Amino acid sequence: MSWRSRNHPNYWAFALHRLSGLLLALFLPLHFWALGTAIEGEARLAGFLRWSDEPLVKLAEVGLVVLLAAHLAGGLRLLAIEFLGWRRWQKTAVALSAGASFAVGLAFLLSVF
Amino acid sequence: MGARGETWLWLLQRATAVVLAFAVLVHLATLIYAVRHGLSAAAILARTEGNVAWLGFYLLFATAAALHAGVGLRTVLREMTPWRGAAADLLVLLLAALVAAAGWRAAFGLFA
Amino acid sequence: MTGTLRVSVWRGAAAGRLVEYEVPAQESQTVLDVVSHIQRHLDPTLSYRFACRVGMCGSCAMSVNGVPRWTCRTHVRRVARDGRLELRPLANLPVIKDLAVEMGEFFAKWTRAGGAFVPAPGLGPDFARVAPDAPARQAASAGIECIGCGVCYAACDVVRWNEEFLGPAALNRAWTLLNDVRDGAGAARLGAVAGDAGCHACHSQQSCALHCPKHLDPTAAIAGLKRATAMAALRGAL
């Protein structure tokens, strides 16, 4: 097993896609459950939203939004390769995905803090 | 699962991906809107309660997410763990159903 | 470049070890030259493969400093690090001895992927006329220069993770035949390349395309198969 043969943009894009996908899959049930429980009463939703004002919780949320944006951008890249037959554009596609997820994360960061 | 089944799973993964791509954008946009305008819990619920469009949106969103995560987890399990075969498929299906149910619960919570 | 190269070479089969040799460096020298020097002057028991020495036969591939390459056309000066080379047998294939791997399974997968040309019924004895600029002809042309070296197969993670996976070279071959208007086995071939052992297992990591010495793009060929098989499934024809 050698890392040198895997050290290229498309491989990193794959690794990031898998990691973000796994973390999102783990987070998804928690997110649904917490929201579903909070919503049962308006007061509890307010409590939930206040709880999510904690800096640490906020940071975790920003992390999740970045994961989501990264997984989304990486997924669009995959769809382009598989359905549009992208070849030469691949490097551009990787760069665009990275840029897009970074931008979304930043926008979210600016808006919540 | 045979070649035909795997092909359908692959298609399902791409179809849900397209649904999710749009849904995630809408979700993030509303989230940023709500945070920027400092919407309170009451204000959020006032906009979603009794709104069939939002209910439909979140039901579709949660279902697509559960299916997409299920197929993805199945692939990761098959490639990176010794887990494959009918038993593992069933477990992933069960997990996806639970995630979908939790999502629906939250969506109905916003609605009613 | 003059002086001495320090070359670590894998000796043994699955179990074995790296043995270090000192080889005189030369101005123009391929990795295969280095291996041949070791075998001829330092240790005649070293096993490795080559035939054409000009990049046509596909028999000389090895792992060079961790990257799969055709050794007859890889210049030492491009790949040596501080005058060092580490040579191992290709990954993802059983080692027979030293630098020689068992390629049987690799080629068996070409057969399983429907890699043999099957003349379409009614083809006739005359030459088929295929317009050079027809899209199918161009898609086939993009993939037919494969020399069967196994570099892509050694570079692919899915091959490592899923022993049934047909691999980039076999799937690339299937795609060229699918685009050959003279071939008559298209439908059966789509069945052979669909699913978890076939094109749908590929994650578009593109290590295959990056390392292929012929600059082929198996990822693009596999994407073509994904679309063709998915269409067939939607039509109920898979």
Ligand code: SF4
């Ligand atoms: S693109 Fe597909 S076949 Fe090529 S190395 Fe990646 S996973 Fe393997």
Ligand code: SF4
């Ligand atoms: S596709 Fe390229 S790397 Fe793979 S066997 Fe053919 S020539 Fe070698």
Ligand code: FES
């Ligand atoms: S010896 Fe034939 S390709 Fe290298």
